[in-house]
Amino acid sequence: MRYLVTGGAGFIGSHLVRALLEKGHEVRVLDNFSTGKEENLAELSGRIDVIRGDVRSFADIERALEGVTFVFHQAAVGSVPRSIADPFDTQTANVNGTLNLLWKAKEFGVQRVVIAGSSSVYGDTPGMPRVETLLPSPLSPYALSKLSQELFGKIFSKTFGLETVTLRYFNIFGPRQDPRSEYAAVIPRFVRAILKKDAVTINGTGEQSRDFTFIDNVVQANLLAMETTRGIGEAVNIGCGSSFSILELVDHLSEILGVRPEVRHLPPRAGDPMASQADISKARDLLGYSPKVYFREGLERTARWFEEKFRRTGDL
Structure with missing residues (x-):
């Protein structure tokens, strides 16, 4: 059976592609490379089918879905x-793009689509x-777009018979996350600053806390x-069930990197x-999910990966 990973050249998508290959699956990637990087897939050349295209294009989706049974939908305009x-x-990529994909997946006889959701849907509720029973209260267009994605997933499961599951990600981090983007996530941005002996910049007091998930x-x-x-048609939290402040994050990275x-x-940033x-009770119950790597170990593995890259290249 063939798997499609949309956004497969991105941070999460490229890790997922490797996991599928390790299990012996055929893998195809659909990515427009606006944020995804060719270097994330370079070592997999010849082992995967890469289509340069966009989920906002029916034609690109149709090419990508040919012969596909399962889809991991990671493509999005993040941040x-x-x-x-x-x-x-954000609207056209995340909402329209997801609707396009689900519509064509139904048409092409795809069995299941797993959708990358976001904890941002909770906002300030x-x-x-x-917990998933809380009423969403999005604070940004991004958060609203992720809520729309999961609701479309639910509709397509209930109304059109296309199996979907949405995973509400909580602050994912790890190797190959981009530290250079204007909208870079906090952990790779901090690691890069510390390795380069630059100042670490925090939006707000640093008391804000997150469930950082490796x-x-x-x-x-x-x-x-x-x-x-x-759990078909459901949205479930994916995190570690713990929370650390941004100031605590700086302390841990300082200890790990020795600076x-x-x-x-x-x-403070608007929308945060x-x-x-x-x-994570629902994920444990419905999926059998349990975190394998917790905060400190994940930070150590991430920092060492970036440290090695910095040693090899002189930058990140």
Whole structure:
């Protein structure tokens, strides 16, 4: 059976592609390489089928779905700040693109689509840890687009008979995450700054907290979601069930890398909630999910990967 990974040249997608190959599956990637990188797949040349295309194009989706049984939908325009700067690009890629994919997946007889969702859908709704029964309260166009994705998934399961499962990711991090982007996630951005002996810049006080989740846990969750006989049409949290502040993150990275950076503070970013922590009971119950790599070990593995790359290339 053949698997399609949309956004397969990106951070999460490229890890998922490798996991599928290790299990002996045929893998095809659909990516427009706007944020995905060819270097993430370079060592897999000849082992995967790569289509340069966009989920906003029916023609590209049709080429990608030919002969495919299962789809991991990772393609998206990510980042809360980016969506605030340009909500239209976020809307067309994340909402229209997902609708396009689901529509064509139904038409092509795909059995199941696992959708990359986001914990950002909870926004500032009261209640911690975040449990799936809480009412979503998106604070950004990005968060709204991710909520739309999972609701379309539910509709296609209930109304059109296409199996879907949505995974609400909580602050994923790990090797191959891009530290250079204007909208880079906090962990690779901090690692790069510390390795280069630059100041670490924090938006806000640094007391805001997140459920930082290592990439291996997310790959595991995706594979489980593709195999489960339960939870079809559902959205489930994927995190570790723990929470650390941004200041605690800096402390841990300083210990691991042996450098205490200067810390600078900027105003808080619009659209960012103060706290986030996953209740993973539903994922455990429906998927059999349990985190394998927790915060400190994940940070150590991530920091060492970037440190080795920095040693080889002189930059990240």
